[in-house]
Amino acid sequence: MKRYLLNFLLIAALIFGVTPSVVFADGNEASANGVEYATLEEALEVGGEVSLLTDVTLETTVTVTNPTVLNLGDHVITNLVEGDRPIYVDTNSFTINATGGGMTIPEENTNALGFI
Numbered sequence: 001m002k003r004y005l006l007n008f009l010l011i012a013a014l015i016f017g018v019t020p021s022v023v024f025a026d027g028n029e030a031s032a033n034g035v036e037y038a039t040l041e042e043a044l045e046v047g048g049e050v051s052l053l054t055d056v057t058l059e060t061t062v063t064v065t066n067p068t069v070l071n072l073g074d075h076v077i078t079n080l081v082e083g084d085r086p087i088y089v090d091t092n093s094f095t096i097n098a099t100g101g102g103m104t105i106p107e108e109n110t111n112a113l114g115f116i
Contacts (some may be wrong), residue, residue, distance in 0.1 A: 029056050040077070044068060047091070052077070052101065058086035067093035072101035079103065082111040089116055 028036040030043035032050045037043040040058070043050045047066025052075040059080045064087060079086045094116070105112045 063088045069095045072098040074100040077103045079105045087116050
């Protein structure tokens with residue numbers, strides 16, 4: 001009986017050990033300096049090298065107070081802030097890089113004042 005149990009455990013370990021694993025993102029929107037944050041706002045507060053991990057919608061203005069490079073990658077920031085800009089820059093260095101992503105303002109947001 002012990003022998004069959006050991007064989008079963010060995011086979012199970014081999015099957016699960018060689019089967020490719022899928023890693024799912026835990027819902028974080030952005031990273032700053034290699035640390036992931038739940039929201040883009042939190043990552044921008046830290047500053048430094050900020051990268052989007054998914055498409056993001058901003059509904060309130062975010063103030064950037066530390067030197068920041070915002071890497072959009074292939075992701076999009078959607079501006080739903082009405083009557084103001086979604087990103088207010090209060091630092092001497094702020095850069096946005098986009099390889100395939102960008103920023104968009106929906107037609108319905110007629111009171112938007114741009115992005116920065």
